[in-house]
Amino acid sequence: xxxxxxxxxxxxxxxxxxxxxxxxxxxxxxxxxxxxxxxxxxxxxxxxxxxxxxxxxxxxxxxxxxxxxxxxxxxxxxxxxxxxxxxxxxxxxxxxxxxxxxxxxxxxxxxxxxxxxxxxxxxxxxxxxxxxxxxxxxxxxxxxxxxxxxxxxxxxxxxxxxxxxxxxxxxxxxxxxxxxxxxxxxxxxxxxxxxxxxxxxxxxxxxxxxxxxxxxxxxxxxxxxxxxxxxxxxxxxxxxxxxxxxxxxxxxxxxxxxxxxxxxxxxxxxxxxxxxxxxxxxxxxxxxxxxxxxxxxxxxxxxxxxxxxxxxxxxxxxxxxxxxxxxxxxxxxxxxxxxxxxxxxxxxxxxxxxxxxxxxxxxxxxxxxxxxxxxxxxxxxxxxxx
Numbered sequence: 001x002x003x004x005x006x007x008x009x010x011x012x013x014x015x016x017x018x019x020x021x022x023x024x025x026x027x028x029x030x031x032x033x034x035x036x037x038x039x040x041x042x043x044x045x046x047x048x049x050x051x052x053x054x055x056x057x058x059x060x061x062x063x064x065x066x067x068x069x070x071x072x073x074x075x076x077x078x079x080x081x082x083x084x085x086x087x088x089x090x091x092x093x094x095x096x097x098x099x100x101x102x103x104x105x106x107x108x109x110x111x112x113x114x115x116x117x118x119x120x121x122x123x124x125x126x127x128x129x130x131x132x133x134x135x136x137x138x139x140x141x142x143x144x145x146x147x148x149x150x151x152x153x154x155x156x157x158x159x160x161x162x163x164x165x166x167x168x169x170x171x172x173x174x175x176x177x178x179x180x181x182x183x184x185x186x187x188x189x190x191x192x193x194x195x196x197x198x199x200x201x202x203x204x205x206x207x208x209x210x211x212x213x214x215x216x217x218x219x220x221x222x223x224x225x226x227x228x229x230x231x232x233x234x235x236x237x238x239x240x241x242x243x244x245x246x247x248x249x250x251x252x253x254x255x256x257x258x259x260x261x262x263x264x265x266x267x268x269x270x271x272x273x274x275x276x277x278x279x280x281x282x283x284x285x286x287x288x289x290x291x292x293x294x295x296x297x298x299x300x301x302x303x304x305x306x307x308x309x310x311x312x313x314x315x316x317x318x319x320x321x322x323x324x325x326x327x328x329x330x331x332x333x334x335x336x337x338x339x340x341x342x343x344x345x346x347x348x349x350x351x352x353x354x355x356x357x358x359x360x361x362x363x364x365x366x367x368x369x370x371x372x373x374x375x376x377x378x379x380x381x382x383x384x385x386x
């Protein structure tokens with residue numbers, strides 16, 4: 001510390017204290033930047049010792065707020081005792097009069113480059129919280145954000161959403177993929193649905209969401225699917241990929257098994273991720289279909305299905321169209337008017353439309369020259385490009 005600079009700071013502090021009593025924290029904050037000291041309290045104490053002055057009963061700027069931060073940190077720790085976190089960020093709401101007095105002193109005595117009183121409060125709280133919880137401040141992507149409202153003497157906690165990726169298999173029929181949202185709040189969360197956004201758990205989404213909500217202590221589990229299936233379809237093999245966003249999770253560091261059985265639905269390979277993809281995920285499916293024709297089929301007709309591998313399937317949607325590819329196809333006649341088809345194709349191919357020929361060309365119906373319907377389809381494998 002430069003002795004000349006320190007002497008100048010002492011004299012300037014003397015002038016300030018003639019008009020406004022300040023605590024050690026606030027004195028040190030005024031000059032820490034000039035003197036290169038990290039501890040504002042220690043610097044303030046050193047300046048006060050040089051001036052041979054006693055600390056005031058009440059600080060003009062913070063009204064002794066800085067001396068209560070240990071107690072405030074205890075409140076924050078108590079409020080967060082049910083949350084797991086390794087990184088955090090702290091915000092603070094102070095009385096406007098505190099900001100006004102701080103601005104007044106800085107303007108009157110032409111003090112520049114000074115940490116604001118709010119910045120000092122959050123800085124000191126961060127140091128205490130980090131020491132007591134063995135966690136660290138993260139300004140960019142914290143696990144949890146504390147907002148200490150000194151006006152209301154209340155600590156608000158907002159944990160970062162937990163993002164997960166996994167797959168599921170479905171071993172039972174008559175189970176829909178998606179769950180209907182709460183009819184009171186349309187999925188936003190309310191008292192009626194206990195803020196889950198859904199009231200029942202009788203679907204793949206419901207079972208998965210219920211598991212995540214209970215296991216991670218989350219408020220909501222929002223699922224993003226990679227493709228879809230009918231409620232009568234099975235999802236076998238490696239399962240269907242999905243992403244989950246857990247809102248307001250209390251736990252973040254659980255160890256989950258490679259396979260979680262949810263009675264008819266199994267969750268596979270759950271792992272945390274940093275981001276849910278914003279662009280659609282490209283994927284292929286290996287599907288097995290049971291098809292019924294309007295009239296009896298001749299074995300020679302079935303050979304036409306092999307041509308599906310050679311040309312794209314065009315889906316017509318209003319004024320535009322999409323193209324999907326079929327990479328392999330195998331078929332077997334199971335009766336006079338039924339057949340089994342196993343094929344690998346691009347994801348997103350509407351299988352029932354593809355069989356019936358509704359705004360799809362070519363289709364199973366057009367190639368077999370008779371009306372056909374897909375009585376049932378199951379997914380044997382789902383392959384993603386990532």
